[in-house]
Amino acid sequence: xxxxxxxxxxxxxxxxxxxxxxxxxxxxxxxxxxxxxxxxxxxxxxxxxxxxxxxxxxxxxxxxxxxxxxxxxxxxxxxxxxxxxxxxxxxxxxxxxxxxxxxxxxxxxxxxxxxxxxxxxxxxxxxxxxxxxxxxxxxxxxxxxxxxxxxxxxxxxxxxxxxxxxxxxxxxxxxxxxxxxxxxxxxxxxxxxxxxxxxxxxxxxxxxxxxxxxxxxxxxxxxxxxxxxxxxxxxxxxxxxxxxxxxxxxxxxxxxxxxxxxxxxxxxxxxxxxxxxxxxxxxxxxxxxxxxxxxxxxxxxxxxxxxxxxxxxxxxxxxxxxxxxxxxxxxxxxxxxxxxxxxxxxxxxxxxxxxxxxxxxxxxxxxxxxxxxxxxxxxxxxxxxxxxxxxxxxxxxxxxxxxxxxxxxxxxxxxxxxxxxxxxxxxxxxxxxxxxxxxxxxxxxxxxxxxxxxxxxxxxxxxxxxxxxxxxxxxxxxxxxxxxxxxxxxxxxxxxxx
Amino acid sequence: xxxxxxxxxxxxxxxxxxxxxxxxxxxxxxxxxxxxxxxxxxxxxxxxxxxxxxxxxxxxxxxxxxxxxxxxxxxxxxxxxxxxxxxxxxxxxxxxxxxxxxxxxxxxxxxxxxxxxxxxxxxxxxxxxxxxxxxxxxxxxxxxxxxxxxxxxxxxxxxxxxxxxxxxxxxxxxxxxxxxxxxxxxxxxxxxxxxxxxxxxxxxxxxxxxxxxxxxxxxxxxxxxxxxxxxxxxxxxxxxxxxxxxxxxxxxxxxxxxxxxxxxxxxxxxxxxxxxxxxxxxxxxxxxxxxxxxxxxxxxxxxxxxxx
Numbered sequence: 025x026x027x028x029x030x031x032x033x034x035x036x037x038x039x040x041x042x043x044x045x046x047x048x049x050x051x052x053x054x055x056x057x058x059x060x061x062x063x064x065x066x067x068x069x070x071x072x073x074x075x076x077x078x079x080x081x082x083x084x085x086x087x088x089x090x091x092x093x094x095x096x097x098x099x100x101x102x103x104x105x106x107x108x109x110x111x112x113x114x115x116x117x118x119x120x121x122x123x124x125x126x127x128x129x130x131x132x133x134x135x136x137x138x139x140x141x142x143x144x145x146x147x148x149x150x151x152x153x154x155x156x157x158x159x160x161x162x163x164x165x166x167x168x169x170x171x172x173x174x175x176x177x178x179x180x181x182x183x184x185x186x187x188x189x190x191x192x193x194x195x196x197x198x199x200x201x202x203x204x205x206x207x208x209x210x211x212x213x214x215x216x217x218x219x220x221x222x223x224x225x226x227x228x229x230x231x232x233x234x235x236x237x238x239x240x241x242x243x244x245x246x247x248x249x250x251x252x253x254x255x256x257x258x259x260x261x262x263x264x265x266x267x268x269x270x271x272x273x274x275x276x277x278x279x280x281x282x283x284x285x286x287x288x289x290x291x292x293x294x295x296x297x298x299x300x301x302x303x304x305x306x307x308x309x310x311x312x313x314x315x316x317x318x319x320x321x322x323x324x325x326x327x328x329x330x331x332x333x334x335x336x337x338x339x340x341x342x343x344x345x346x347x348x349x350x351x352x353x354x355x356x357x358x359x360x361x362x363x364x365x366x367x368x369x370x371x372x373x374x375x376x377x378x379x380x381x382x383x384x385x386x387x388x389x390x391x392x393x394x395x396x397x398x399x400x401x402x403x404x405x406x407x408x409x410x411x412x413x414x415x416x417x418x419x420x421x422x423x424x425x426x427x428x429x430x431x432x433x434x435x436x437x438x439x440x441x442x443x444x445x446x447x448x449x450x451x452x453x454x455x456x457x458x459x460x461x462x463x464x465x466x467x468x469x470x471x472x473x474x475x476x477x478x479x480x481x482x483x484x485x486x487x488x489x490x491x492x493x494x495x496x497x498x499x500x501x502x503x504x505x506x507x508x509x510x511x512x513x514x515x516x517x518x519x520x521x522x
Numbered sequence: 523x524x525x526x527x528x529x530x531x532x533x534x535x536x537x538x539x540x541x542x543x544x545x546x547x548x549x550x551x552x553x554x555x556x557x558x559x560x561x562x563x564x565x566x567x568x569x570x571x572x573x574x575x576x577x578x579x580x581x582x583x584x585x586x587x588x589x590x591x592x593x594x595x596x597x598x599x600x601x602x603x604x605x606x607x608x609x610x611x612x613x614x615x616x617x618x619x620x621x622x623x624x625x626x627x628x629x630x631x632x633x634x635x636x637x638x639x640x641x642x643x644x645x646x647x648x649x650x651x652x653x654x655x656x657x658x659x660x661x662x663x664x665x666x667x668x669x670x671x672x673x674x675x676x677x678x679x680x681x682x683x684x685x686x687x688x689x690x691x692x693x694x695x696x697x698x699x700x701x702x703x704x705x706x707x708x709x710x711x712x713x714x715x716x717x718x719x720x721x722x723x724x725x726x727x728x729x730x731x732x733x734x735x736x737x738x739x740x741x742x743x744x745x746x747x748x749x750x751x752x753x754x755x756x757x758x759x760x761x762x763x764x765x766x767x768x769x770x771x772x773x774x775x776x777x778x779x780x781x782x783x784x785x786x787x788x789x790x791x792x793x794x795x796x797x798x799x800x801x802x803x804x805x806x807x808x809x810x811x812x813x814x815x816x817x818x819x820x821x822x823x824x825x826x827x828x829x830x
Contacts, residue, residue: 238630263627273633296633453586454600493760495746
């Protein structure tokens with residue numbers, strides 16, 4: 025499969041064929057070079073651009089694992105893989121490509137950190153649960169009355185663990201050694217032991233699962249890792265945004281978005297290749313970090329059109345249904361945003377998924393290495409490569425002017441009012457508009473304007489309360505932490521004004 | 523006419539939402555005659571607080587425009603799943619838009635998905651399922667109440683959705699789903715979802731998702747235990763979502779002026795600062811809102827080891 029990723033065009037045209045050749049099920053598309061995949065180890069999750077000759081790093085320091093991805097290449101999703109210390113011949117042949125990475129980042133690739141992946145022969149549930157199987161010698165206590173926090177329980181020291189690693193002992197075995205050499209572990213209750221293991225899984229976990237990226241995974245991932253990037257848009261809020269905007273196949277939607285391309289991706293996903301999604305943005309580089317992670321085919325991307333909002337200013341002003349004041353306001357927005365340094369935008373463009381986070385934490389060698397080549401070598405589709413040039417914009421402007429849209433979504437960093445004033449008149453009558461904002465005040469401004477003009481009905485300003493529940497036998501309760509805000513939505517139906 | 527395929531003009535046979543106010547809107551079927559309580563067909567007149575009208579008068583009107591009533595007016599709106607959920611005739615307790623949205627989102631549904639639903643209930647969620655899987659997917663929905671299944675089937679027909687849904691009268695706990703195609707998603711809203719888990723295992727494709735909606739935590743507990751016992755479900759998570767609909771209002775809070783000394787203050791009393799300066803716009807939460815609807819549990823089905 026990997027041999028087919030020589031050029032972008034091959035990648036696009038052969039993606040469906042490769043699935044069959046690779047021996048995967050008819051519906052199942054698999055892991056191959058140039059595709060974004062979700063990698064999970066316990067609670068930890070990464071979204072990466074898969075390249076079989078690279079490593080993905082979990083943990084740091086003495087317990088860092090640089091896991092070679094090769095073993096997963098060409099397999100289907102939702103299989104369990106076991107990471108085990110790399111045999112000497114692999115270590116010898118492995119040439120870390122970290123030479124390419126930025127010189128100021130010293131990549132410490134140590135042979136004892138190198139791991140290889142092997143497909144587990146057990147069912148996925150068994151592989152995942154195996155980590156929680158304690159040695160038979162371990163018993164458990166009733167309560168914690170005899171456990172004292174005096175730092176004497178653990179006989180193992182840091183250098184002991186490091187020397188075990190140097191000998192190529194597996195993570196699971198190291199953990200078992202730690203547990204058996206602890207004086208107090210036997211006194212912990214069963215539940216406390218499990219909780220301890222859950223914590224240790226972050227360090228010693230050795231089971232990896234690959235998943236296919238989906239909108240729900242991406243939304244969750246971005247919200248947890250970098251809520252600022254997605255403007256605080258929580259998954260439950262996004263789910264409602266899609267409902268209230270009445271997104272369905274064959275619909276034509278007008279979308280103003282600079283939220284990592286997450287909204288456009290979600291709309292494209294719900295269009296299934298039928299209909300239109302006109303993505304309005306400021307500047308010539310629309311945000312697409314989340315969008316590229318979906319591995320959309322050309323067919324999926326067919327409904328997508330781009331429109332630099334600047335063209336709505338220079339375009340046929342006489343056709344506009346807004347007053348001169350509104351236009352001036354749009355111009356101000358444009359001016360402000362163009363002050364952003366260009367380099368930053370370009371970086372955002374090629375920086376996909378987790379990259380920037382990992383960069384910050386400096387713990388993911390995989391992404392450091394991949395970032396450089398990403399833009400040139402692995403853009404998933406020709407459509408996504410097409411620059412947003414003048415001709416495209418003029419086509420989009422024409423489409424914008426001649427189309428009665430089936431729904432409007434506004435989700436951006438800018439104040440939504442002037443955007444709403446400019447875009448709302450392009451809706452067909454009796455169709456929905458939805459505006460997302462992290463703060464309620466701008467939405468109140470929109471509400472007041474819509475009501476004053478009498479062009480919206482069934483207008484609501486809502487916010488959500490959203491909670492995860494831990495469900496375990498005898499230990500069911502809401503999760504200890506929750507997100508206090510997922511942003512605000514203003515939605516309504518466009519009607520003929522009075 | 524269809525909920526999904528939009529036509530700007532109201533035609534006979536359409537379902538129209540007559541919108542009087544935020545808390546006052548109704549679905550109207552545009553037909554010459556309707557069945558009355560004794561089952562006879564009578565002329566279709568509709569009664570509102572602003573007087574009654576002949577429903578056929580709606581034909582030819584544009585969606586999204588004003589419709590004049592004897593003592594006032596209303597807007598005629600094109601139906602959407604969300605408006606339908608707010609106005610539909612309740613035959614059972616229904617699932618509302620916040621939960622519906624999360625269910626469809628969490629199940630990763632898209633055009634082409636094959637979805638199984640039990641029970642159908644009043645069809646609130648079913649409409650949204652169909653909208654999402656249209657035009658290449660299909661919804662198989664089951665209810666053990668024969669009349670309810672029939673009513674739902676009739677409704678889908680009237681709403682132009684019947685090509686993408688199959689309604690079955692069936693007790694899925696005893697009889698399973700009997701859907702030949704492997705499903706992308708199964709949704710369960712029934713009293714004992716844990717008893718259906720073996721049927722779900724037979725119906726889902728590898729990587730397919732299950733979602734259950736249960737109001738009680740005991741139901742969730744039993745369901746999750748059954749899923750874990752089966753050894754074939756991963757990524758099990760339970761969530762709940764509540765929506766608050768705020769109103770936007772102006773408020774005035776009197777500000778007392780302490781800058782005046784006693785002599786300046788004519789009456790010798792505290793004087794409020796000018797009213798306009800004390801006015802502000804704010805969000806007012808509703809006096810009462812939903813405190814609980816149901817727990818939504820998701821799980822991904824991964825049987826054994828894949829063949830590849």
